[in-house]
Amino acid sequence: MKAFPTHFVLLADYGDVPGMVTENYAFSSLGLLNKDSIAHILLNFCITEGIDSIIPLHQFEVEPIAKSAVLFGEYGIQVLLPDTSLIAGYIANEQTTFQNFAVFVKGECIFASGKEIFVSTDEKLTGVFGYNVADDELKLFTI
Template sequence: MKILITGGKSATALKLLKAFTEHEMVLADYDEVPSFSSAAYRFVSLGAKNEDTLAHTLLNNCLDENVAAILPLHDFEIEALAKATILFKEFNIEVLLPNQGDLMQYLNSKKSTNWAVFNHGNLIFATEPNETLIALAQATHLNGAYYVSEDDGQLNLALITI
């Protein structure tokens, strides 16, 4: 499967590549991007940032690159893509974000060294996988990349953004 991660020039995007070792990866970012590629990924430019046309720009790039899924990392992309999920699905492109109705509970600044990636409730990768995390993901059909922390035995998830 081919997956596009936005914020491709960031250390966060490069860190998330660990979750997708079995996939073809495209790291995308706005304006200029490095002109090299590796066996694990390649860079593409999304052009100049225009917040009025984010979903359209990202959809066009996903179609041009023939990707099956997109993982947005820029905080300014999250809401626009959450609203456009149905449009992306019409083109068989999975948006790796929580449902729009659940989005606000995962938008917080709580970062952790532990993180996990989910697709429709399935754990794709976790720095510290455990049964509680897997059960929560399946029960809530989690989608996306999250920082994972624990306070008094309670799991806390925060959407990974840059």
């Protein structure tokens, strides 16, 4: 929420989710989990709800959404993930907890919880990344 202070944020998950709406954010259900049609479920949800950016947080969502980023883009929905060809390098090999996270959009760090200043020259670096100290390799933040 701190990374997007001027945006209305819709938080969604699968199954039963308490419906709650505030001035700055809301909670919503994506319906039943069907891992075979993740991209379809999320694209349909984004279109129906008027979403303009999506950040997949479940690890099982990352690859299907990255592969469908062009389709999401055709509907004006920005996928906040690295390019499909780069994702493998940003996935943690084991379950990891991070002290900090940073949000990058097309190479620009728009938020870092540890207050570091990241200078990125890679325009493809997009997504939410976890790290402990600024010198760590950035890894996609997933749950």
